[in-house]
Amino acid sequence: MITSSFMRLARYTSASNGMADQCFVEIPHPIGGIPSEELEAKIKNAFPHILAAMTGWRPRASKTPAAKPSYPADTIKIRGTVSDIQELFFKRSLSTGLPFVPPTRRLVANMLAGTSHAPDEIVWDGIPPRMGIVTVELVAACAVMAGCKPQYMPTLLAIAEAMKEPELGYAHQATTTGTESLLFLISGPMVKEIGIACGTGAAGLCFQANASIGYAIGLISKVIGGSLPPDRDHSTLASPADLLNYVLGENEGELAWASYAVEQGYGKNEDLVTAKVVYQPLDISDHNSTTGKELLKYTAYSINQPYTTCMKHSPVLLGWCPEHADLLVRSGYTKASIRQYLWENARYPVSVYAKAAWDRGICSPNEDFPELRYGSETLVPIVAKPEDIQMIVCGGAGKHSQFWPGPKAMVSKRIGPWR
Amino acid sequence: MVPEEIEWELVNPQGVCKPILANIAARPSTLEDKTIGLYWNAKNGGKEVLERIAGLLGERFKGLKVIKYWEAVPESRTFGGLDPKTLSSMASLRADIVICSHGD
Numbered sequence: 001m002i003t004s005s006f007m008r009l010a011r012y013t014s015a016s017n018g019m020a021d022q023c024f025v026e027i028p029h030p031i032g033g034i035p036s037e038e039l040e041a042k043i044k045n046a047f048p049h050i051l052a053a054m055t056g057w058r059p060r061a062s063k064t065p066a067a068k069p070s071y072p073a074d075t076i077k078i079r080g081t082v083s084d085i086q087e088l089f090f091k092r093s094l095s096t097g098l099p100f101v102p103p104t105r106r107l108v109a110n111m112l113a114g115t116s117h118a119p120d121e122i123v124w125d126g127i128p129p130r131m132g133i134v135t136v137e138l139v140a141a142c143a144v145m146a147g148c149k150p151q152y153m154p155t156l157l158a159i160a161e162a163m164k165e166p167e168l169g170y171a172h173q174a175t176t177t178g179t180e181s182l183l184f185l186i187s188g189p190m191v192k193e194i195g196i197a198c199g200t201g202a203a204g205l206c207f208q209a210n211a212s213i214g215y216a217i218g219l220i221s222k223v224i225g226g227s228l229p230p231d232r233d234h235s236t237l238a239s240p241a242d243l244l245n246y247v248l249g250e251n252e253g254e255l256a257w258a259s260y261a262v263e264q265g266y267g268k269n270e271d272l273v274t275a276k277v278v279y280q281p282l283d284i285s286d287h288n289s290t291t292g293k294e295l296l297k298y299t300a301y302s303i304n305q306p307y308t309t310c311m312k313h314s315p316v317l318l319g320w321c322p323e324h325a326d327l328l329v330r331s332g333y334t335k336a337s338i339r340q341y342l343w344e345n346a347r348y349p350v351s352v353y354a355k356a357a358w359d360r361g362i363c364s365p366n367e368d369f370p371e372l373r374y375g376s377e378t379l380v381p382i383v384a385k386p387e388d389i390q391m392i393v394c395g396g397a398g399k400h401s402q403f404w405p406g407p408k409a410m411v412s413k414r415i416g417p418w419r
Numbered sequence: 420m421v422p423e424e425i426e427w428e429l430v431n432p433q434g435v436c437k438p439i440l441a442n443i444a445a446r447p448s449t450l451e452d453k454t455i456g457l458y459w460n461a462k463n464g465g466k467e468v469l470e471r472i473a474g475l476l477g478e479r480f481k482g483l484k485v486i487k488y489w490e491a492v493p494e495s496r497t498f499g500g501l502d503p504k505t506l507s508s509m510a511s512l513r514a515d516i517v518i519c520s521h522g523d
Contacts, residue, residue, distance in 0.1 A: 001468065003522030010521060018439030023446075031522045033462025039464060043471045050472060051479075054450060054516055059443040067438045074431040085429070094433055103430045127439035133437055139431040142512040172499050177523060223432050252431070360461050408499065415479045 071120035114150030130226025141160035146216035169408030181241035198249030200396025251353035292331025452482035456514030465520035
């Protein structure tokens with residue numbers, strides 16, 4: 001049973017997962033958040049179709065899809081102008097509407113020089129929802145289109161490797177109604193080597209490495225992965241970051257604490273990419289606090305909001321600006337004590353969740369809150385455990401930190417093996 | 420000035436899809452004495468729809484058994500995708516037919 005708004009996505013996903021024919025019964029969208037009598041009418045209308053489908057439906061015989069070689073990629077020959085290419089690619093869902101550099105064979109070959117890996121190597125054997133095969137050659141083609149330099153290739157390939165880990169939640173991010181994007185934190189000497197911005201404006205799009213890597217990943221997602229609105233990427237409103245993503249470096253020159261990478265057990269000189277699915281960031285603008293306690297109190301209040309899931313294990317990411325980080329260090333705070341403070345003080349009443357949230361399992365008691373129940377005014381933390389609050393130092397002068405909530409886990413991959 | 424037209428030879432960045440074939444199980448000819456699995460992906464309204472359909476089916480077919488995966492395999496109650504272990508747990512309950520609800 002599929003609600004009408006998602007039928008095209010369901011058929012597409014079914015087909016790309018080997019079921020060209022699947023038994024669907026369509027129910028008018030929505031089924032959530034409507035009066036019970038309206039839902040009952042939808043069920044009664046759908047029931048005869050469900051009944052017929054359960055015993056009367058027969059799938060058409062499926063054929064094993066012809067295995068086309070994933071390398072080399074097809075060539076597109078065209079006589080025309082750059083504008084003609086932009087138009088052709090957009091019409092064929094080979095681009096997204098933003099201008100791009102035409103991926104000529106020569107430019108793609110130049111890009112491939114940025115890695116020792118062979119162009120036919122498969123990096124991801126099925127990026128959803130299209131289940132497109134991501135080869136090193138195709139990563140290079142997307143990198144060309146996005147304006148990357150060859151030396152960005154190892155970072156791009158490590159990002160693709162991180163994206164395919166199920167715990168990151170990419171498949172969900174690619175099709176969800178939520179305003180989800182991808183954030184990639186780059187750490188280690190690679191930050192300086194390829195010019196990843198980590199200071200002023202790092203999370204923006206005015207630095208070539210950050211912007212073009214984010215755009216290239218967007219092309220991999222939208223073109224190879226087929227995550228395009230409105231039929232496959234269902235983000236209700238989406239955001240520019242849905243295509244361009246966030247790519248930034250940890251500001252290790254300003255670090256008051258061990259970097260995220262070191263904290264996770266990696267060496268200080270190891271090049272690393274850490275991926276996270278994020279919602280839109282929140283600006284924590286505090287120009288007034290003169291003690292760490294004041295800043296943390298202000299921060300706890302700023303980030304204190306209910307999320308899709310109540311106290312589930314999804315890390316949130318705090319990007320402290322250097323001035324805020326410095327204030328916290330001067331006040332004697334460590335990462336552990338900051339986590340503890342925010343976990344204890346960024347709390348809201350669980351009564352904000354409707355009954356349906358309890359029925360859906362969004363809310364449930366846990367070891368810290370065994371007596372939790374619907375309607376209770378018990379204050380609950382924004383995440384299950386203090387260690388679910390991750391933090392980095394990034395950005396330049398000023399007193400604006402950022403906060404990225406988001407579902408699922410953070411996934412790290414070494415860049416070195418992709419050189 | 421009209422831009423110059425030239426011959427281009429470009430790499431198609433889309434590539435090919437992974438060849439997958441999933442054989443779909445045959446449907447039973449009757450629902451009597453059969454086991455129906457109900458899969459709810461934790462989206463709003465889905466459970467209510469499945470519960471009601473289970474009720475309507477129970478009124479029509481004798482001996483019908485129902486597995487509510489959200490109760491039998493609580494890990495299945497997610498909209499973030501099912502991992503292989505959870506899928507195996509669901510499959511081990513051996514339903515004859517499964518109704519899934521996907522909506523919002």
